[in-house]
Amino acid sequence: MLPADLLTSASRVLGCSVCYGAADSPLTAGLNMGILSMLAILVFVLALFARFFWAFRKRAKELV
Numbered sequence: 001m002l003p004a005d006l007l008t009s010a011s012r013v014l015g016c017s018v019c020y021g022a023a024d025s026p027l028t029a030g031l032n033m034g035i036l037s038m039l040a041i042l043v044f045v046l047a048l049f050a051r052f053f054w055a056f057r058k059r060a061k062e063l064v
Contacts, residue, residue, distance in 0.1 A: 022028060
């Protein structure tokens with residue numbers, strides 16, 4: 001199969017149980033937990049960045 005054929009024929013693309021809406025599938029539960037854990041990591045890292053810049057702001061106010 002050529003790459004051009006892959007792009008033009010959508011009928012060859014098959015979805016997993018998550019795509020078909022099987023809510024009780026272990027794959028769906030694992031995917032949801034993966035999304036939640038990545039969101040938790042993202043929020044933690046963004047909070048650290050905010051704290052870092054807040055500390056710079058505090059030091060800048062002390063110098064002036």
